[in-house]
Amino acid sequence: MHPRLTVLPLGPQAHIQESLLSISDEDTSRQAVAGFQALMQFMGDQSRPRGKDKLDLLYELLRLCQDESLRDEIYCQVIKQVTGHPRQDHCARGWSFLSLLTGFFPPSTTLMPYLTKFLQDSGPSQELAQSSQEHLQRTVKYGGRQRLPLPGEMQAFLKGQTVHLVLIHLPGGTDYKTNIRTFTVVAEVLEEMCRQMGITEPQEVQEFALFLHKAEGKLVRPLRHSEYLNNVVMEKDVSLHSRRLGWETPLHFNNPTYISTHYSQVRQDYLQGKLRISAQADAQIARLAALQHLSRDKKTPPSEQDLLAYIPKLLQWEISMTTIKDLMGQELRKLQGHSSQDAQISFIEAMSQLPLFGYAIYVVLRVSRLPLTGPTLLGLNHQHLLLMDPSSQKPRCSISLKNLQRLRLLSPQEEGGPPGLEINYGLADSPQTTWFELPQAQELLYTIIFLLNNTCSLEWPGLN
Template identity: 25%
Template sequence: MGDHPSKRNREGNELTDHIFEAPLQHDILRDETYCQLIKQLTGNRNRLSTERGWELIWLATGSFAPSTNLLKEVMLFLRSHSKHSKIAADCVNRLQKTLRNGPRKYPPHQVEVEAVQRNKTQIFHKAYFPDDSSEAFEVESSTRAKDFCQNIADRLKLKSAEGFSLFVKIADKVISVPEGDFFFDFVRHLTDWIKKARPSRDGVTPQFSYLVFFMKKLWTNTVPGKDRNADIIFHYHQELPKLLRGYHKCSTEEAVQLAALIYRVKFGDDSSNLHNISRMLKELVPADLIRKLDPDEWRQAISTSFSRDSGKSPDDAKIGFLKIIYNWRTFGSAFFEVKQTTEQNFPETLLIAINKQGVNLIHPETKEILISYPFTKISNWSSGNTYFHMTIGNLVRGSKLLCETSLGYKMDDLLTSYISLMLTTMNKNRTMRRQ
C-alpha cells in the first residue's frame, strides 16, 4: 500500500503473489488477510495508501471468501463504503460470486492486477475465431471456461456450445482450457509453467503474451446444416486446411466439386478469376491430388462445376462443402503425423485421426484407414514432450502403440475429452432409462 516504501521496484504481480499465495493454500490465513486489509483501511487518511488498499480488497474478493465467522463483518465493511465508492460496491458483487463459485487456485493474473491499478473493474478479453474474426468479451475473476464459452455461443447465436472449447496460444503451444477451470487460473498456471520451462536469461524473466481462440474441439454431434452460424464461422474454416493438406481420402470428382465451392466462398458468383485457377490450385485442391490432372484440366473441370451452382451464396457454398466431407469417415478429425516403431505391419510414418469413432491409423500415402480403435477398447494412454503412448485392450496382454511426436499433449487431451464425453453420455442414458 506504499506505507513502507520498498527499496527496489517490484514488477507485475510480484507483490500480489506474495500477499495471496499463502491464503489460497491455507484457509486459516484468509480471515487474517481480510482483517489486515480492513485494519489498514480503517481511519487511513493517506489517499494513495487507501486507493491501493481497496485495489487489494478488490483482488481478494475475487480470489477467496472469508470464513462464515467473519463474513458478516466483511460484508458490513464493504456495504458501509459502497454508497460512496464504486470499487467497494463492486467488491460486494465479487465476494457474492466467489461464495457461489468457490475460491481460485492461483493468485490474481497480471491482467487482473493491471486492470484494477488502472481503475478498471471490467476486464474485456478478445477471442479469435477460425474465420479470422474476433470479438471482445467481459471476463471476471469468477469466470470459468464453460461460462466464457457459453457467452461466446450466445453472442454468435450458435444453437449450442457443445463440443466447443477455448484454446490458449502461448509461445509455440496451443492448449485447450478445461471447461471447469477458472479462466484466469488456467492462463496463470500456463504462463508460470512456460516460464519455468524457459528460464530467464541474464537475470531477465521472459514475458509471454497469449492469444485466446474459440473453436470446435469435439465433433460428436456435428451435422452440416443443423447450426448455420457454426458451419459458417467454425466448421468450414476448421475443415478446409485439413482437406488442402491432403489428410482425407478424396476422389478427383469430389476434389473438383469441393474446389468449385471453395472458389465460390472466395469470390462469390464472380467468374472473372476462373482463368487464374491453374495458379491457385494449392488454395483449392488437396496437396496429394494436384498432380492427378494437369493445371488446364483442373481449370476446366472446376469452372464447369462452378457454373452448375450459379447463384449459390458463399455461405451456402460453405455448407455444401461440409455436406460432401460429412460423408467421409474422417470428417471432424484432428490429424497428427507421427512416427511409430511398435506395429511392424504398419508404415513407420503414420497419419493418426482422432474423431468421434475413436483413434484411426491411416496410411500416409493411400489415405486408407489401416485400423480403427474405438474408445471402448483403449485402456490407457500417456504423453510427453516427444511421444504419445496408447494401450489397446487388456493392460497385460493388449497391444501397445508408441508414437514419436511433439504434439502428444494434444492427442492426450483430445482422447481424454472424447472418452470423458462418452462416459458422461452413457451415465445420462442409464439415468434416463431408470426414470
C-alpha cells in the same frame, strides 16, 4: 477458528497484537499480525517502510493467502479495515484489495456466509462490493485464480486498468476480438463467441475449445474451460486459437457467422490433407473446388492460381489439373444461382460424409503395433482414438478413451526425430500398450486429457 468479535470494533488505524481469529500455531499467528501491518501500509493507514511500494505489499498479502490457514484471517482483517473507515481514499484501497482477494482465493465454508452477507449489505454504498460479489461467485464456481499474477498485470490493476483486449485466431485467418478482465475464465469467452454464432445450448458450447500456442507452436494445448485467461495471456510469446473440437451436436445452418466459422475450419482440414479424398475421385475434387470458388463470391472464372488454392497439396501431384479444371467448369455451371453461404453449407455437408469428419486429426509417422508403409491418420473424438489408412480410408485400430489407463510422453528415438506418446489401455487383467510417433505428441496428450475431463467432469489423473 472463530472471530474474536471484541477485537473488530478497534479503529482502522489501530494495530493488532494478535490474530483476529483463534490460531493456535504461533508462527502462523505472527504471520497474521505481519499481514495486518502490510494491509495497513497498503491502504495508507500506516507509512510504508523504505524500499517497499504498493506492489510489494500486494504480493506480500496474496502470498500469505496462498496458505489456507491464513485466508479467513486476511478476509477478516480487510473487512475490519473497510468497516467505518473515516478516510474514503484509504477505504477505497482496502475495497480494491478485497475485490482482488475474492477472485483469487475462496474463504472457508465457515466464513463464506458471513462474507457474502457483508458484501450484500455493503453493495448499496460501495461500488467495489458488487465486483467483489461477482469475483467471489466466480471463485466458488471455478476455484479462484490461485496462481499469483505477473508484475505487469498487478501494476495495471493498481492503476485501475483491469480490462484489456485479446485476439483469438479462428480457422481461415479471421480474428475475434474481445475484452477480458482480471478474472475472466475460458468458459465465459467461449460462451460469448458461441452467442455470436447463434449457439446457446451448453452442450454445444462445450464442444468448442481455446488452444494456447506458446513459443511459436512449441507448446500447443487446449485450455480447460475453468482456466483464468490472464494466467496465460500475460505471458510472453503466446497466442490464442479457437476451433470446434467436438461434433456430437447436429449441425444447424441458421446463422451466417456459424456457417462461415465452420466452413473455414472444415476447409482448412481438407486443404491440409487431414480430410482425405481419393486422387481418383476427380468429380468430387472438382465439385469441392467449385464450392470453394463460389464461397468467395467470385463472379469471374477461376484462375490457375485459384485452382491450386482449392486442392490439397498432397493431391496436386496425383491428379490431372486439366481434367479437374474442365470438371470444375461444369460444376460451376450447374451451381449457378448458389450464394456464398449456400456454397459453404454444401461444402460442409460434402465433407461430413468423409470417414474422419468430426475428429481432431493428426498425422502419425510410426505406430508400435502396426506395420505402416507411410504416414497414417489419427482421429480423436470424445469416444475414441482411431487410426486410419489414408489410402484405403479403412480403420486400422480403435482405442476407447474410457479404457485409457495411463499416458506418457516419449523423447525422440533419434536426434531431430519426432517425439512419441505411449498409451496404456484395456482391462486391469489384460493391459495393452502402444505408442505413436508424431510431431504433435504433446498437443495430442493434452487434447486427450481435455476430452476426458470434459466428458467425465473429473480431473483425469493419467498425466505423467
